[in-house]
Amino acid sequence: MFVTCKNILNLPGLEKMKVVAGKGGLNKVIRWVHVTEVPDVSNWVKGGELLFITGVAIGNNTELLLQFVKDINMRKLAGLVINIGPYIKKTPKEILDFADSVDFPIFELPFEVRLIDITQNICRTIFTEKLEKESMSNFMREIIFEDVNITEEMLNRAVLYGYNENKNYCALVVDIDNFRLYLKENELQDEDTISNIKNRIQETIEYVMYKNNKKCLYTMQSDAFFFMVPMEKENNNIDYIAGTIKNQINKTICFITVSIGIGGVCNHLRGFNKVILEGRKALETTKFYKKNDCIINYKDLGIFRLFFEINNHDEMRKLFNENLLKLKKYDEKNSSNLLQTLIVYLRENRNLGKTAEILYIHRNTIKYRVKRIEEILNCDLKDEEVIFNIKLCIRIGIFLNLIK
Template identity: 35%
Template sequence: MISCREVIGLPSLAKLNIVAGRSGLDRLVRWVHFIDLPDVIPWVQGGELLIITGIGLNGDLDKLKDIVKGLIRKNLAGLIVNIGPYIKEIPAEVVSLAEQARFPIFELPWEVKIIEVTREICSHIVMKQTEERSIKDFLEQLLLFPLADPEVLIQRAAYFGYDLAKPHQVAILSPDLLNEFLQSKKVKDEKSLVAFKARFENIVRDTLRFDGRNVLQMQLADDIVLIMPYENQNAGGRKNSDILLVVFDRLAAEIPGLAVAAALGGKFESLHDARKSYLQATQVLRCFSKLKAAANPIYEYEKLGIYKLLFEIGSDKLALYYQEVIEPLNEYDRKNQMDLVNSLFVYFEEKCNAAKTAKRLFVHRNTLDYRLRKIEEITSRSLDDPYDRLTLQLGVIVGRQIANDIFSFD
C-alpha cells in the first residue's frame, strides 16, 4: 500500500493542497473512491482515500462535519475535497476536527479533472504492489535459498535502481513483544493486523527515503528485512547503525509504545555472502532478544567480540567444550544443592571482584571464598592463572548461550 504522503507527490496532484491532518500523512491508502452521495459513510470500508465535490450536500456544509466524523470513525486514509461551486472552502471547524484526529484533508482545484486523479492514484497503487511483490520475490531468492546465478540477481536489482555490485549488509528490524502491543491497541482481526504491518513497513521505507538511502526492503513475517549499502566511513559515509536510530526515532513518534530491536549482519561484497549476512543478523537478533544483554536496541555482528568467534565454531563443538569444562560443576551443584556455576558467572561479570560478587549473591565473603576454592578443586583450574580463568569464563558463557539455543543456524 502507499501512504498519503506518496499521493501528494504524484505529478497530476501537484495542485493538491493539504489543509488539515498533516501529521497523519503516513496513513495508508488502500484504494481511492469518488462518491458524492448525501451520506457516503455506508459505502466506505476503511483505508480508502475519498474524493467528493459536495454536490450531495445541497449547500449544507454542516453535513460535511458529520461526514468527516464518520470517515475518521471508519478509519479512512483521508479526504480530497474538490473546491468549486458546491464547497468553496473547508469550514474551520472541519479543519480543527481533522487536525485533532490527524486525518488528512486536501483541497483540489475545480479545474483538475477527477478522472485523472483517480486514474493516477490507482495506477500508482497497482504499480507499487507489483514492485513490492517483485522485490520480495527477489530478496527471498537472495537471502533464503542457495544462490544460483549472482549476475542475474545483480541485473534484477539494477532494474529496481539498486547497485548490489557494491558492499552491503543485511539489517533486520523486529518488533518486540508484538502480541502484547497489538492487544493493548485492540488489534484483534486480520484486516487490522495487515494494516498495522503495512504501516510499520511504510514508516521504515519513508524514513530511509527521506534520509536519501536507496535500500532494498521486504516484510518477512513480523520483521522488516533490509539490504543496506555499506558506506566507507573513512570517506565520510554514515554508519547503518546511526541510520537505523533515525528509523527508531520515527517509529517511536508514529507508533508510540512499540518496542523494536534491530540487528546488522556482517558486510558482504559478493552476493554469495548475502545469505550469510542475513543469517548472522538473524542469529544476533535471536541471541540478544533472549538475553536482553544491551540497552541499545541495535546489535551489530561485527562488534560482537568473543560472541562472534563462538558463533563461527558451531553448536556441537561448543557443547563438547561445555561438557568438559562446566558440566562437573553442574553435577556437584545438583548433588549438593550448591550454586557454583552461577557464582562463577557472577564472579566473572563483576570482573573477578570477590567483594562485589558476594554482595550481589547475598552471601558472606567466606562463603564465596569456599565456593571459589571448590570450583578450582573440581575443575583442576586456578582462578589466578589467566589461561585457566579464560577457559572457565568461556565455559560459563557457552553454557548460558546453549541454554538459550543461540549457537545454531536454522
C-alpha cells in the first residue's frame, strides 16, 4: 500500500544502500524522491520526500550538514540519502546522533552507484503503487455503486487488490463535514487545491490502516471515502480505527473535520454494497441532528433503521401530523418552543428538575408547559402508550426534517 523507507531496501539495485541512523523512523512513507545540493529546500518540498545529496555544496562542513538535516526533519521529509565519496567521506557522528534522537532515517550510498538508477527505481515503484491504487479504486466504485454480478473473474481481481475470502469485512464511510460550505466561505475554486485536500485526507486514512496492519479495499466519490476493512474475528477494533482516523485528520488538516459512519460486517464481495449503504445511512443521521466531527454505527441507529427501509413516507408524515402537528403550528404562531420542551422532557424521562436545568428555566415553568402541551395535543403524558407514539413521531419528524 505504501512505499516506505523500510521497504525500498528490498528493491533490486538498492543492495548497497545502508541505514546508518534513525531506524525507528523506517516506516515513514516516501511520496517522491529528489536529488539536491542546495541546503535551503524550504521553497519546494511538501513533506514525505526522500532526499539524495552528494555533498557538493556542503562538503565537510558538519555544522551546515547538521542544520540541513534538522531543517528537512522539521519539514517532515521521509529521510536523507548521503552519497559517500569525495565530498562527504563519512556521515559525521553529530548527524547520526541527531537522526537517532528524532527517528529520522539516514542512509549511506557508495559514490560509484549511479543515483539516476536508484531514484528511477524508487520513483517507478511509487508510480506503480499509485496506478494500482487507482485501478483498485475504480474496481471498488463498480462493486459498491453499480449493479454488477460478482463473477469468478471479479473475485480474482479483488484478490489481486488484497481481498481475502477468509476474512470478514466491515464498512467505514468517511465524509468531509460541510466541505462545500468550507470551499465557498474560503473562495476555493481551484481544482488542484480541492484535490490536494482530498488526497491528504485519503493518505491519512491509508496511513492509519497501514499502521494497524489493515489491507483495505477502498474508493472515493464526491466528498466521501469508502473503506472495506478486514476484521480479525478475535479483535474487532473498528471503533478504535475510526476514532484514530478522525483524530489524525483533525491533527493533520486543522481546518477540516470528518464524520464517520460504520456499516455492518460481511463475509463476501457481493455484500460490500449493502454494508457500505449502512455506513452511509449512519452518516445521514448526523445531518438530522446537525452533528459534525462524530462517529456513528449503523447498529446503534435504533428505529431509524426501519425508517430507512420505508420507501413511501406519506404514512409516516401522516402519523407525525396526527400526533404533533398541532404543537408545531402552535409554536410557529406564538413564537414559543413547546415542541422542544416536550423533546427534552421525554428524553429526560419526564424529570421536571433535569428538564428545567437543561432549558435554563424554572421548574414551575416546565410544569406549566407540560400542562399546556397536554391541552394542545389533548393527551395524557403519563400514559405510556401516548408516550410511545409521541417519541416515535419525534423521530419521524427528525428523519423527515419536519423538526429542525
